[in-house]
Amino acid sequence: MRPWVVLGLIGALVVLGPAAPAGAAGPRQQPAAAPGRAAAQAAPAPVAETRALQQLLADSGFYAGSIDGRRNKETAAAVTRAKEVLGLSPDAPDRTLAARLRALLAVPGPPRQFCRVLEMEATAYTSQDPGSGLYTKRGHVLRRGLAAVDPGLIRLGTRLYVEGYGYAVADDVGRAIKGKRIDLAFMDRRAALAFGRKKVKVYILDLLRD
Secondary structure (H helix, E strand, O other): OHHHHHHHHHHHHHOOOOOOOOOOOOOOOOOOOOOOOHHHHHHHOOHHHHHHHHHHHHOOOOOOOOOOOOHHHHHHHHHHHHHHHHOOOOOOOOOHHHHHHHHHHOOOOOOOOEEEEEEEEEEEEOOOOOOOOOOOOOOOOOOOOOEEEEOOOOOOOEEEOOOOOEEEEOOOOOOOOOOEEEEEOOOHHHHHHHOOOOEEEEEEOOOOOO
8 A cells, every 4th residue: 555545544534533332322412401491590480570569459459369479360350450540551561550559659648539538437456356357358368458347338349548547448347337437457456556546538549330
């Protein structure tokens, strides 16, 4: 064999490298990431977002349910109602609604638009009080932002603003709550006792449709 032929064969072997033994595995490849997995890990937790929105809806009197982070029918109904009252389009994103609710809560005092105002005697109660239950008449866990009223004067489910208390939902009843009496729910007994009994203005913010 001629010398230049031998040199050519040696060069080809250097370029290609030694052949892999039979049955040997090739280079290990990393498994491909699941589609959308990276985006899902980077996105905020939907439960946390829903819980924050529920809290804003509750603080502004649109939502009487539990702050549990679940996007249930009651939460969806509160979102729809809040968008309608605040003049937002039905397809407005949650972040737009949340911004409007925060702006609403940042304004001290009652809202400028209301249906009527009542002079009422207000008291305070908690679920720890003797004779009080854990749930309201409408079946919600008793918490701040819910109020017991006389349904003959204020329909259950009505959105309210109570002077010295804030936004509330008429959600409960009581044997002693007749006429122009309103009982405001608190989370702990100390806060309820500090509120005491007083004359307040109660603003009826919306009237429910039949």
